[in-house]
Amino acid sequence: MKRVALWLVSEVGEGETFTKEALREAFPGVSQVDRRMRDLRDFGWRINTNREDAGLDSHEQRFVERGDPVWEPGRATRKSGTTAIGxxxxxxxxxxxxxxxxxxxxxxxxxxxxxxxxxxxxxxxxxxxxxxxxxxxxxxxxxxxxxxxxxxxVADLGRVLKEAAALSSIEREVLSGWVKANERxxxxxxxxxxxxxxxxxxxxxxxxxxxxxx
Incomplete structure (x- = not known):
């Protein structure tokens, strides 16, 4: 985990993307290197996948922000309440x-x-x-x-106008009140x-x- 953290800082850089393949190539022979990288999130490191960043492909990840310097003595102790969800x-x-x-x-x-x-x-x-x-x-x-x-x-004004036109007179009156007051x-x-x-x-x-x- 410490080596992965140093690799992200020195080779990838904050805000930059990398692939799972690049991570594995950087640590040949290291088992479960993906999981070791995910463990960094328990120490405040932000590493996004396409679940958090819609602009990423499924094989890409983004190193958003570094957290605790886990390579320093005593800084890699897992914090309580941050275990992965099985x-x-x-x-x-x-x-x-x-x-x-x-x-x-x-x-x-x-x-x-x-x-x-x-x-x-x-x-x-x-x-x-x-x-x-x-x-x-x-x-x-x-x-x-x-x-x-x-x-x-994406805002669809056409759909909004079409649905507003289909309202009953009572519904239209209620909506008009909300719009006029600019609140509901x-x-x-x-x-x-x-x-x-x-x-x-x-x-x-x-x-x-x-x-x-x-």
Missing amino acids: AGRRREVIEQDGHMCRSCGIVPGDVYPDTDQAAQLDIARREVLKPDGAKVTEMITECKRCRIGGRAL QFSRLEQLWSAYRSLPEESRARLRHELGLG
Whole structure:
């Protein structure tokens, strides 16, 4: 891991891309060199794949930012709570989250309405502030676009105008009010539903318990 870190700094450079083949060629005979590089993320190193950066091909990665200098004595001790998410735990979280992105609601394989891209799901770590003031990290399912900020988003004014024209008179009046005020006031229940929907499953279970739903 230390050698990979030095290779990224000296040979690749921050902000630059590299391929898996180049990594393996740089360390011939080293087993699981890909995993050793991924371990750097536990020490604050940002190395993106096409899951985080839509501009990358599947065989490319980008060295975004260096983290702790793990080659220095005492700096390569693994931090607590940053172990990799195994395949079994990944499947469990996605199943608990209803096989959908908890941020936008899309399910895997569905095409985003404003692009020709199909959704892919992944696991993210989200900080949750508990009622007692403690802050914990829980896992949640998100689609790739929500994780990378929607860089592929394309605004379709024609679709918006077409759908607006198809509204009933009552719906049109409601929409006009929102547009005129340049905001929409959500009810308290709508706000609670939105907040609940975006919680990780462990925290959603707490609210279900409070509501007597088991």
